[in-house]
Amino acid sequence: MAAIDRINELTDLLNHYNDRYYQDAVSEISDQEFDLLLKELEKLEEANPESKRADSPTHRVGGTVTKSFEAVKHKYPMLSLSNTYSEDELREWDDRIKKGLNGEEYEYICEIKFDGISLSLTYENGILTRGVTRGDGSQGDDITTNIKTIRSLPLKISKNKNTDLSDEVWKSTFEIRGEGFMPTEVFERINQEKEDIGEATLANPRNAAAGTFKMQDSAVVASRGLDCFIYQFMSDNEPFKTHEESLIALKKQGFKVSDSWQKVKTIEEVIAYINHWSEKRHSLSCATDGIVIKINSYAQREDLGFTSKSPRWAIAYKYKAESKSTILKNVTYQVGRTGAITPVAELEPVELSMTTVRRATLHNADEIERLGIAIGDKVFVEKAGEIIPKITGVDASFIRNADDREANKVIFPTACPACATTLVRAEGEAAYYCPNEALCPPQIKGRVEHFIQRKAMNIDSLGEGKIEILMNNDIIKDAADLYKLRSEDILGIEKTHVDEVTGKERKISFKEKTVQNILDGIEKSKEQPFSKVLFGMGIRFVGETTAQKLASYFKTMENLKKATVEELLQVPDVGEKVAISVISYFKEPVNQIFVEKLENSGLKMEAENIVLELEGNSLDGKTFLYTGTFEGYSREELEQKIEANGGKLVSGVSKKLDFLIVGEGAGPSKLKKAETLGVKMISEEEFTGLINQI
Structure with missing residues (x-):
């Protein structure tokens, strides 16, 4: 074929x-x-x-890297909607609708207002050709390569699935409007990953989605699992008479339309819909912030028209962010595995957005100072993006004795709450850190918990409670000690473990079967590849993906330990912050001992593909980068060819690059930069000639 x-x-x-x-x-x-x-x-x-x-x-x-996003003028302006938080204002708006339609009967379509970013998608002859952000309403940014990573969005409309529509509708040029969003579970996963590498977490799903859609590397965008709900069809030749017809047709045609919409006849039914979803919306897969109400009939929309800023036939009802007040009982300070100190408010339990909130983040020292809170205050609690509980202010109506309040003012500590080491704060960073990496108990425990997790060494027979018992009994001092465990060391140990989040107690017993499962899990973890070992070591700023790239580039732990900052910066997606962190890690004597213990325990310290058939040394000491596609090599084969002959692949064009291999469809930006810097550009044939030279 x-x-x-x-x-x-x-x-x-x-x-x-x-x-x-x-x-x-x-x-x-x-x-x-x-x-x-x-x-x-x-x-x-x-x-x-x-x-x-x-x-x-x-x-x-994904895989396309976009240096800048072209501004595109919208064919149909993306107008904003008038907002209201009031049922009375909704009724007033309904009165204006009645007046504007001169007593005609009318219907409304109610839709959930998803909290993301508005997108305009153009289809031509059934093919998705352009995706643009809302921008200022008259023009937005062309983010087509990122839009195409949305898996629920049809890239091509293969056939007409609507029996009452002509084929010409879907073959014509038309526009689709939708709300791009980050699913809640993806948002929570990314924040967990950021915690893993000691980075600040994302504030809310909406900002996370907006930032992701504007990322330059579409492969990273694809990994974040963005999604989109479609809510509007637009064309010069409108095939629908009502909004209801368009939603049904779009759904049939394969577009992701939320099933939450409803057709109603009166404003009281609109308000009933709003109240129905007020709590229920929290069970949806993404953040929401209101309800959009639109006139169903397109002819009546024409009659009602527009103001200079928004359509008269639609309005958005915004839910007020649910805020309740409760007593601030205490502020505790969590020490993460990287030493970052996170203040957490301990609260009298309060029901908020269908959950019981007992704790809320206070972010950092700056936030505590801004809020000016004191233990015993009544504070307002909201859920940021309907997900993360946070304190927004002090309830001034709750009167307290001024002297008592001043005496209980929350002041961020200057020393680590776990080991009393003086805290440090790096320039440009919001968090304070405990620098006592070697002896601070929560950091050591956190690193062990990180080491055993599924994405690292995957020792699922252990968990937070068991790790705590092993450390409290001085059975292990670091993760490497797990590989020295014997049955007699832990058999028979019992302890009641209290869950920090729920406060529930559970008894943990190291019985014979439990012990065997633990030892089997530890032994099996020795099969994990080098990249997993590297990630499990917990080097600050080295996440799962970065660990894979470091393992692939340096091949062995020995090579990585000896790497310079300049060499580390040659690794794709490794910046100065990561490079300095890696260098600092391997300089510490305690880390050198830890890595040696891991190696002596039989963990893999070489990448799986370390054994390459060495063809020669004709490229020895030379650095290479390629652009475009080639007749005789796939990208993977080209990379292997370079390494098999002693060369090294780098991530970008710089003065230190020896050769840029240029293929069909070469990237103009790389060519221009190489020419400016005087980097030698060679063809596929010339590259082959270098390999074959004697």
Whole structure:
């Protein structure tokens, strides 16, 4: 079969599987089978870039780097809606609708207002050709490569699934409006990953979505699992008479339309809908902030018209951020595995957004100073982005004795609450840190918990409670000591563990079966690859992905330990902050001993692909970068060829680059920079010649 035929076959097949999964919730093949077909398609497209289709599913995984986003003028302005927080104002708006329609009967469509960013999507002849942000309403940024990573969004409308619409509707040029958002579970996962590497967490899902959609690397965007709810169809030749018809047709055609919308006839039914979703909305998969109410009939919309800023036929009811007051009982200070000190407010339990809130973040010392809180205050608590509880202020109506309040003022500590070491604060950072990495108990415990987690060494037979018992009994002092455990060391130990979040007690017993499971899990963890070991070591700012890249680039722990800042900066996506952190880690004697203990325990200290068949040393000491596609090599094969002949692959064009290998469709920015810096550019044939030179 010709390559182009196979590309077309795989594209159609994978799009079919995607459609079945995201539209019908049906998995026709396993994830592994899907991934294998996708990888086959990626390789074929790399070798035949001219045959890659606009609706190729490989767009979903990203890979395009955009240096800047072009400003695009909207064909149909993206107007904002009038907002209200009041039911009475809604009734007044309804009176204006009645007056504007001269007594005609009318219907409303009520829709959940998802808290993301507005997107405009253009389709031409059934193909998604452009995705643009709202911007200022008249123009926005072209983020098409990032939009295409949204898996629930059709890249191509393959056939008309609406029997009462002509094929021309979906073959014409039309625009779709939608709300791009970050699902709650993705937001929470990213924040957990940021905690893992000692970085500040994201404030709320909306800001996280906005920032992600504007990232330059679409591969990173793809990894974040953004999604989009569609709510509007726009065309010069409007095929629908009502908004209801358009939502039903869009849903049938494979667009993700929320099932939460409802058609009603009166403003009282609108208010009933608002009240129905007031609490229920918290159970949805993403953040929400209100309800949008629109006239159903398009003809009546025309009659009502627009103001200079917004349509008269629509309004947004905004839910007030639920805020309740409760007593601040105490402020505790958590010490993370990287030494970061996080203040946490301990509260009298209060019901908020369908959950019982007992604790709330206070972020950092600056936030405590801004709030001016004291123990015993009555404070207002909200959920940031409907997810994270936070204190927003002091309830001034709760009168306290001024002297008593001053005596109980919350002041951020100057010493570590766990080991009394003086805290430090790096320039430009909000958090204070305990520098006593070697002896601070919570840091040591946190590093062990990090080491055993699924993304690292995956010792699932252990957990926070068991780790605490092992450390409190001086059975282990660091994660490396796990590999010295014997059955007789832990058999029979019992203790009641109190969960920090729920406050619930549970008894932990090291019985024979439990002990065997622990020892088996520890032994099995020795099979984890070098990149997992590296991530598990807990180097600050080195997350799972960065650990993989470091392992792939340096190949061995020994090479990484000896790496200079300059060498580290050659690794893709490794910046100065990460490079300095890695250097600092390996300089510490306690870390040197820890790594040696891991190595002596039999953990993998070399990447899986360390053994390359050495072809020669013709490229010895030379650095290479490539751009475009090549006839004789896939990207992976080219990288292996460079390494097998003594060369080194780098991540960007700089004065220290020896050769830029230029293929078909080479990136103009790389070519321009190489020319400016005087970097030698060679063809695929010239590269082969370098390898074969004697």
